[in-house]
Amino acid sequence: MLSYKDSLNVLKKTRALLEGHFVLTSGLHSNRYVQCAKLLSDPNTASKICSSLVEKILKSFPSIDLILSPALGGIIIGYEIGRRLNKEAIFSERVEGKFQLRRGFSIKKDAKVLIVEDVITTGKSILECAKLVKKANAIILGFACIIDRSNKKNLLIKKNKIISQIKISIPVYKKNAPTSFFKKNTRN
Numbered sequence: 364m365l366s367y368k369d370s371l372n373v374l375k376k377t378r379a380l381l382e383g384h385f386v387l388t389s390g391l392h393s394n395r396y397v398q399c400a401k402l403l404s405d406p407n408t409a410s411k412i413c414s415s416l417v418e419k420i421l422k423s424f425p426s427i428d429l430i431l432s433p434a435l436g437g438i439i440i441g442y443e444i445g446r447r448l449n450k451e452a453i454f455s456e457r458v459e460g461k462f463q464l465r466r467g468f469s470i471k472k473d474a475k476v477l478i479v480e481d482v483i484t485t486g487k488s489i490l491e492c493a494k495l496v497k498k499a500n501a502i503i504l505g506f507a508c509i510i511d512r513s514n515k516k517n518l519l520i521k522k523n524k525i526i527s528q529i530k531i532s533i534p535v536y537k538k539n540a541p542t543s544f545f546k547k548n549t550r551n
Contacts, residue, residue, distance in 0.1 A: 365415040370529040373412055374510070377402045380531075391535040399481035399509055403439045412509055413440070416528040417447045420477065423526050424504045428474040431455065431496065433462060433488040440509060441479040452479075455492050462491040470499035483508045483525060 365373070374380035379402035385393050403409050420427075427450055432441025434456035445452025453468040470476060476496045478489045489506050496503045511527035 364418045365411060365528070367529060370412065370415070371531075373408055374402060374529070377405050377408055380510075387535065391537060393533055393535045395531075395533045397482050397510055397512060397533070399436065399440070402509070403481070409439075409443070412528050413443045413447060416507060416509065416526070417444060419526050419528070420444065420448070420507050423524060424475075424477055426475055427477045427504060429453065429470060429476045429501075430479050431470070431476050431492050432479045433492050436482065437480040437488070440481050444477075444479050444507065455495055462488070462495060464495060470496060470501045472500045474499070474501040475504050476501050477504045478506045480506065480508045482510045483513050483527070486513060486525075 371380070374397075379397065379399050381396045381398070382394060383396070385396040387393055387396075402412065427448060430441050430445040430448070430450055430452040432438055432452065432454045434454050438454045441452045441454060453464065453470075455462040455464055455468075457463075458465070464470070478492045478496070480489050483489065483506065486506070493503050505524040505526065507526040509528050511525055511530045512533045513525070514532065
C-alpha cells in the first residue's frame with residue numbers, strides 16, 4: 364500500500380496536484396488545484412494508486428456487488444476499481460441536470476454498491492448517485508475516491524464511510540485573500 368508521502372509524490376509527478384495561485388470555477392482562490400485526469404492519463408502510474416486504493420477498500424468493504432460512479436470524473440477510476448475487484452462497474456450521467464442510469468445500466472435490488480469518484484470535495488455528485496442506489500432498493504456500502512479534499516464544513520455526506528487513497532486539505536479563499544498566502548504556501 365502506498366504511503367501518504369508516496370501518494371502525494373505520484374500526484375505531483377503526474378501534475379494531478381498543482382501548486383500556485385488558482386481561480387476556481389466557483390470564483391474562489393486556492394493555492395492548490397486537483398486534476399485527477401492527469402494522473403489517470405498515465406495508466407502505469409495510476410495503476411499504483413488504484414492498487415493501493417483497492418487494498419484500503421477491501422479492508423472496509425470485503426463484500427461488494429457493484430461499483431457505481433458519476434460521469435465524467437468517476438468513470439475511469441470506477442472502471443479500474445471494478446476491474447481490480449472483478450466486479451461490474453457502471454456509471455450515471457446527467458440528463459437535464461439530474462443523474463440517471465442510461466445505456467442499459469441497472470442496479471439490482473439488495474445489491475451492495477460502492478460509489479467511486481476521483482475527487483470528493485462536497486460529495487454532491489456521489490450523493491446524487493446514492494439516490495439512484497436507494498431508488499433501486501439496493502445497499503450503499505460507502506464511498507471511495509483517489510483524493511478526499513472534503514472538510515466537515517463543506518461535506519454533504521454525514522452517514523457513510525469515505526475511503527480515500529489520500530486525504531488533503533486544500534483551503535479556498537475569496538478574492539481578497541492575502542497574496543502572501545500564495546507565496547508562502549506554494550513550495551514543491
